[in-house]
Amino acid sequence: MIVETRAGAVRGVRDDSGELYRAIPYAAAPVGAGRFAAPAPHPGWSGVRDGTQPSPTAPQPVRDFGRLDMTPYFGPGWVPGEEYLSLDVRTPSADGGGRPVMVFVHGGGFVTGSNRAALYDGGAFARDGVVLVTVNYRLGVPGFLDLRGAPANRGLLDVLAALGWVRATIAAFGGDPDNVTVFGQSAGATLVGALLATPEAKGLFRRAIVQSGSGTGAFTPEQAQRVTAAAAAALGVEPTADAFAAISDERFLGILPALAGLDLRTRTATDPLAGLSPFGLVLPVQPADALADGPARDVDLLIGTNTEEGRLYDPDPATAADALGETLFGAGTARMAQAHAQISGGRRTYVYSFGYRSTALDGQLGAAHTVELPFVFDIADKPWLHGATGLLGPDPAPAGLAARVHSVWVSFANTGDPGWASDVVTTLGAGPASGAARPGRS
Template sequence: MTRRGRFRGRAIDAEVDAFLGIRYAEPPFGARRFAEPVPVHHEGDCLEFGPIAPQSVRLPGAPVWRPGDEDVLSLNVWAPSTSDGPWPVLFYVHGGAYTFGSSAQPDYDGAALARAGLVVVTCNYRLGFEGFGHVPGRPDNRGLLDQRAALRWVRENIAVFGGDPDKITVGGQSAGAGSALFLAAWEPVRRVIAHSVPNRFYTQGFARRVAEWIDTSTPESTVASADALAAAQRTGPLAYDPVLFGPVADGLPALRPDVDALLCHTDVEYLLFEAVGTFRPPGLREFGRAWGVPDHVVAAYAHFEDAQVRLAGDFVFGEPTTRLAEAHGRAFLARLTRPPAWHTADVPFSFGTLDGAEFLLGGPAGDDERALSRRMLQAWVDFCTTGDPGWTGVRHWGDEVEARREPWRGVDLSAPVDYPVQPPG
């Protein structure tokens, strides 16, 4: 056991202490359901991950949500066990299409990054309809408000764990990367790490149309009716990627010029969704038109054997992430090309959590993978510490990447999702 102020955690080893399941807000149910988070003062044992937010997805090695679990707004801290410091802080938001996932997933274990000199914080937040559904008279984007409350808790308390409250990097992947952009626009952070930023945000009208079909009587009925609505999207744009929840906003926030930025995307993002069976588009042209991709862009992908997969990945993740870097002007930008180079494959490399990540890696990790992980992890540590990931040499994507990007020049990617919704039947 180990103690930092009023928090009692456990020593992972001689170098790292972990404090898990620290409550940063009251349970968002009962009278507080669909309301802004209410901060709470936590004391005592912090030895186990807290319950996760309502969801139906079951992820390997991660806890599942059980009806009755309500104390879902918690965070976790991994800190170097030495008295040196203060250490830079990485506040990391998990992904999962704003609908599933948790900070207890093995991929997000912060021990390796803490050994390398960071204080790492991860958090749970409300997901799906609980976090992003439209409820009259209640605030939108409650999941983002939860994250904001957790980040404020970090700024107020992280010095107890040896962290520097004036040197906080906000990070995330996928939905977590989109969340990081909102947090960086709202809160005083020094740096942002955003991997695979999704070009997904929603109109008020879309959120209202979704809400018509959600039974909010209980958290269980809310999850079940949201799943049924997603399954009913068999025609129209949502048939290809039935993500119903996310930030209700006019657009993704731009990165402030005074914030350091480290961005990344993978080479074939949507290959993951094809592999798990959630992305099954028919013909290329039909798919492109349903999503509103211009015909000339669709035609430029026709020669690829996996044309729909590449087109979807570049449209949702690759091109938006690259444009963020270009607009910022001095952001660091990387692409993961090590096969399978699909969505989320970069996460275990950056966290140093390769063991047990065989599916995401496409097989067991060998010497090459461990060497790559050491480089990526150190780049994160260096960036959180100095604003520079320590890369050297000239970055050049090559002709193949430039050819894939060329058709997107001048294509507007700023429109929010405002699709029709098919009722369950």
């Protein structure tokens, strides 16, 4: 199959779920000084581009979660190559069918991850009539370090550029550019929350899903400057874009240990990422407090967390892991949901809580961060998610749960209705969905 785009033709492959087009660039390769510039338009290509193989990935470190195999979440790590500002398109058919579009933004603490991760297999979405786009973006120093002479939040600018590509191009792949849902998990969810407060995002999507993110997860400029100063000192250069442009990606990865454990607390702000990452959004106002500036008023929102988020980082139930989950995700999710309900009149804000408890790590992982992803993508039966080191543990997933959770995401993308009233918090877990009144709502 060959699809003609504005930049050139691309060849994909067909399988049982539909058609797959991989490694399509949505912006020019970020090389040299371009790593610290806003994403530039791709110059295009002649002939037919091979879209049958995965793309390179952003430079990133290896993360270790001990006995738990998180490879399905982080993917292969850094696969070197210049054109990693790319996306994959999974579609039932590139036939101009005007289908709903979902654009997924991966997580990974703003330093790791890619659309090559096995968890993001979009076959079930294509099977169910959705065009799925999965996006790579800049990470770590090139993506989020705040530097004099460089635009802030370059990773977020990449996601905006990808959404612009979707707006201009997705019809050629069978998608409806007027029915786009952007969704993300963890760092990706926090980026989606920021899009809701970004003026340039107006008109690029109709709906948003925030999975285990935060509307209050951004660093202040003062906090960001502490990270920048530490990075510049570790590299022995001035904290400017020009100075950093001459440094290799390998050296950027090499200084990451020197940035771990920085005290980012200030007189007016706590560390929103609780020391887990020195990189993230840098904003003067938290997204939850700036929704009036962006498209939030006109966007349907599905937002939620897992009931034991912090167990991914510390599975010992005797510790403060649950408090960590509330700090990282719970409080900022609640604040974003409340702010969106106020600005949208409450009719288009839907809140969920995911409660299925993984039996991994001798049953202690529980409903931890990332555990909902196999259910959202309807792949919870995959053998590589089970066993002694698998994310879902040795036990099989409950029959029908993945299909139910996945259907919520598909229904929301189609109609803006996940299947429950906006004045309740719905629990998605081992049994049928159940609702409880949302506090503070009439």
